[in-house]
Amino acid sequence: MKLNLSNVSLYLSAGRSAQFPKDAKAQIAVSGKSNVGKSSLINAVLGRKSFARVSSAPGKTITINFYDVDSRFYLVDLPGYGYAKRSVETKSAFSQLTNDYFTKNPSKNQPRLSLQLFDIRTGPSDDDIMMINFLIDMSLPFAVIATKADKLSPTALANRLTELQSTVFAGTDISVIPFSSVSGLGKEEVRSLLYKAISGK
DSSP: OOOOTTOEEEEEEESSGGGSOOSOOEEEEEEOBTTSSHHHHHHHHHTOSSSSOOOSSTTOOOSEEEEEETTTEEEEEOOOBOOTTSOHHHHHHHHHHHHHHHHSOOSSSOOSEEEEEEETTTOOOHHHHHHHHHHHHTTOOEEEEEEOGGGSOHHHHHHHHHHHHHTTTTTSOOOEEEOOTTTOTTHHHHHHHHHHHHHTO
16 A cells, blocks of 8 residues: 555644553654754655744654654654753653653554654764663664754765764664755655555565
8 A cells, every 4th residue: 555645644742651542553753852853854754844843942842743644654753852951850751751652652563663863963962872772772673864964065974974883883783864854865765764664564
């Protein structure tokens, strides 16, 4: 069955685990720091210009947004982390909500895939590495996406990717997918990941 990524609607915004969907629809999660470009990636991949709101205030999203895509799967926008202006208590609450998503998800289909984002210009933060290690420990499939790739020249981007593979991700089978919501770089590759995760092929 063909998948229409642009046929999408906001199913619900959950502020606590009791609100998570309980049906067996597959889920694909999008995770990353505040202002890393999660909403921009979602809009680009779905082919919608302003479906997921791009906030001018980093760290504004405090819920987990479940987007129903073509009645086939949920694209799940997790709260951004690492925003310095949040209180310790609020940061803890967001961390708990994200943790609950992965550990207390009532859906029979746990996330088929997690897209873990980081800004290519700064590289993965300690929080990003912690999240990647969490996914590894949970044995959850994931892909690492380097956003804002258009901010670097082609040569600088290639050098940066090589550097990351030889340092941060050395000794692992993790590959980094460069992505830009502006130029479209990586969009089809991310879409291909979604198709494969949903179809199981």
